[in-house]
Amino acid sequence: MAMTxxxxxVSAEKEIFSNLAEMVICPGEMGDLGILPQHSQLLSTLKAGxxxxxxxxxxxxxxxxxxxxxxxxxxxxxxxxxTALRATDLDEHAAQAxxxxxxxxxxxxxxxxxxxKAEAQLAEAIAQLKLIEKLRKKKGGH
Amino acid sequence: MASGKExxxxxxxxxxxxxxxxxxxxxxxxxxxxxxxxMSASRPYAQKMIxxxxxxxxxxxxYRHTYLIDREAKRVGYIVISSDKGLCGGLNTNVxxxxxxxxxxxxxxxxxxxxxVIGTKASGFFKRIGGNVVSHAEHLGDEPxxxxxxxxxxxxxxxxxxxxxxxxxxxxNKFVNTMTQQPIVAQMLPIGxxxxxxxxxxxxxxxxxxxxxxxxxxxHHWDYLYxxxxxEVIDALLMRYIExxxxxxxxxxxxxxxxxxxxxxxxxxxNAGDMIDDLQLVYxxxxxxxxxxxxxxxxxxxxxx
Numbered sequence: 001m002a003m004t005x006x007x008x009x010v011s012a013e014k015e016i017f018s019n020l021a022e023m024v025i026c027p028g029e030m031g032d033l034g035i036l037p038q039h040s041q042l043l044s045t046l047k048a049g050x051x052x053x054x055x056x057x058x059x060x061x062x063x064x065x066x067x068x069x070x071x072x073x074x075x076x077x078x079x080x081x082x083t084a085l086r087a088t089d090l091d092e093h094a095a096q097a098x099x100x101x102x103x104x105x106x107x108x109x110x111x112x113x114x115x116x117k118a119e120a121q122l123a124e125a126i127a128q129l130k131l132i133e134k135l136r137k138k139k140g141g142h
Numbered sequence: 143m144a145s146g147k148e149x150x151x152x153x154x155x156x157x158x159x160x161x162x163x164x165x166x167x168x169x170x171x172x173x174x175x176x177x178x179x180x181m182s183a184s185r186p187y188a189q190k191m192i193x194x195x196x197x198x199x200x201x202x203x204x205y206r207h208t209y210l211i212d213r214e215a216k217r218v219g220y221i222v223i224s225s226d227k228g229l230c231g232g233l234n235t236n237v238x239x240x241x242x243x244x245x246x247x248x249x250x251x252x253x254x255x256x257x258x259v260i261g262t263k264a265s266g267f268f269k270r271i272g273g274n275v276v277s278h279a280e281h282l283g284d285e286p287x288x289x290x291x292x293x294x295x296x297x298x299x300x301x302x303x304x305x306x307x308x309x310x311x312x313x314x315n316k317f318v319n320t321m322t323q324q325p326i327v328a329q330m331l332p333i334g335x336x337x338x339x340x341x342x343x344x345x346x347x348x349x350x351x352x353x354x355x356x357x358x359x360x361x362h363h364w365d366y367l368y369x370x371x372x373x374e375v376i377d378a379l380l381m382r383y384i385e386x387x388x389x390x391x392x393x394x395x396x397x398x399x400x401x402x403x404x405x406x407x408x409x410x411x412x413n414a415g416d417m418i419d420d421l422q423l424v425y426x427x428x429x430x431x432x433x434x435x436x437x438x439x440x441x442x443x444x445x446x447x
Contacts, residue, residue: 010187012288012386013180029370043194044369045378069379071194078190080382083288094293095277095300102258102278105265115249118242118271125235136409 004056005037005074009063011081016063023054024077026070033070035077042072051079146432149425153418160414166229167407173284174320174400180285181317181393188390191383195333198366198376205372208303209380212332217254219276219298219307220245221330221388222268223314223395224261226281230402233315233323234263240325241313256307258298260291260392276301286392288385295388299381302331310384314391315398321405323398330387333380 002022009017025034027049035042048066055061068081222241224234245255258277259265268275277297282290301307310331315323368375 008186008190010190012184012187012382012389014183015186018186033369041197041364041366042369043198043366043375043379045375069194069375069382071190071197073197078194080187080190080194080379082382086292091292091296094289095296096293098258098277098279098293098297101280102275105269105275105278105280113242113245113249113255113268113273114271115242115246118238118267121270122235122239122242126232126239129232129235136413 002056002058003037005035006076007053007079008077009051009065009079009081011065011068011083013083016065016081017053017061020056021053021077022056022058024079025052026065026079027051028070035070035072038074039072039077040074042070044070046070046079046081146425146429149421149428153421153425156414156417156421160411160418163407163410163414167404167411170400170404170407174397174404176284177393177397177400178317181390181397184386184390184393188386191379191386194379195383198379205376207376207380209331209333209384213305213308215248215251215253215308217256217307218248218309218311219256219258219301221258221260221295221298221310221312221391222264223312223388223391224259224264224267225395225399226262227399227403228263229406230399231406233399233402234261234267236323237313237315237325238264238267240327244311244313244327256298256301258294260294260388261395282392284396286389286396288389291385291388291392295385296381299331299384312388312391314395317394317397317401320401323402328387328391330384333383 004020004022007017007019007021007024008015023034023036025032027033027047029045029047033042033044046065046068049064051063051065053061053063065079065081066083067086068079071078071080220241222237224237228234248255255274257268257273257275259268259275260279260282262280265275265278265280277294279290279294298307298310302310309329311327311329313325313327316326318324366372
């Protein structure tokens with residue numbers, strides 16, 4: 001029987017594949033990579049594309065990933081898949097948008113934190129919550 | 143004493159409120175389950191990520207990333223995660239209290255603070271009290287995606303990379319159980335640097351699973367093969383690592399929000415029930431008094447004839 005390795009494909013939002021595999025072919029940044037068991041340690045970025053898995057027993061399966069990272073240890077292969085298409089300029093754009101939102105939402109505010117005000121407000125809110133709790137207890141609530 | 147009609151209308155209005163709070167309670171309960179599922183679904187990624195980062199720390203890499211280097215803190219960054227909606231008891235208040243306490247400690251050391259807010263409530267809070275808010279994400283919805291966080295997190299990572307901030311913290315609620323949510327301030331950058339007490343417990347929790355695989359067969363010196371090159375790969379890896387930590391925080395906070403809302407709405411429903419009972423008693427008493435009065439009037443009238 002062919003040798004196998006443990007293959008994990010995970011994304012931040014879910015686990016995609018976790019089982020034994022005989023071979024996996026993935027879209028590396030510099031070209032497709034075919035990984036067999038006992039490959040030496042490798043770390044690579046992946047492009048968007050198809051990952052072809054040969055499961056134990058020879059059954060083939062393929063999943064699509066939108067880029068990510070590949071970590072190879074001799075007996076464990078991990079693919080950390082992205083959930084969104086990533087590119088430096090796309091990320092840059094998202095960062096700009098986040099900055100802009102912050103500027104718009106908080107246009108006329110003080111850049112120095114007013115700790116006295118913050119603590120007063122929090123103390124008030126907490127006192128209110130405590131009072132509610134107390135009233136409930138007094139009424140013989142739950 | 144209020145007239146029968148007035149009390150009746152008051153009772154029916156409270157009943158309507160009770161219906162709403164009961165519906166909200168049930169909605170929150172079902173959303174909480176989904177949020178918990180999402181929380182556990184995102185865990186494998188974070189764990190794998192930590193394993194890889196640990197391997198990386200053990201490997202003898204020729205390139206040391208800025209995220210791993212401890213610098214003197216002159217300016218620190220906070221990512222504050224809150225809910226988008228209210229009606230969830232003291233959830234956000236507790237997070238802000240923890241945040242302000244931690245920020246104040248830095249402030250006393252004359253360290254400046256940059257803030258990244260996630261969630262409408264946090265942005266409202268910092269709008270009221272001031273603070274240098276550099277990035278902002280809100281209305282993430284019930285199914286937050288990593289995509290919606292990339293921008294805000296990148297602003298902070300860039301700031302760290304360029305040396306504008308020397309520490310990065312994340313503040314969120316940790317889901318202990320349905321009744322208990324614990325606000326936590328955790329240090330994210332530099333990775334593996336001197337960590338706050340709160341962080342240690344969190345790290346311990348995250349590292350539990352990866353413990354066994356890192357120690358045993360990783361003692362000898364080795365390094366990865368990198369493609370295309372070490373710098374690029376490690377950059378991409380660490381960026382995703384931080385993003386996944388923030389995403390985990392958001393998802394966990396979401397589960398906390400739903401749990402807190404469920405509890406708050408349950409007690410609101412109970413309170414409405416108590417009020418209805420009290421009013422019903424008053425109503426019955428006044429009705430009985432009216433009947434008694436009417437009877438005695440009739441009897442008195444009959445006696446007079």
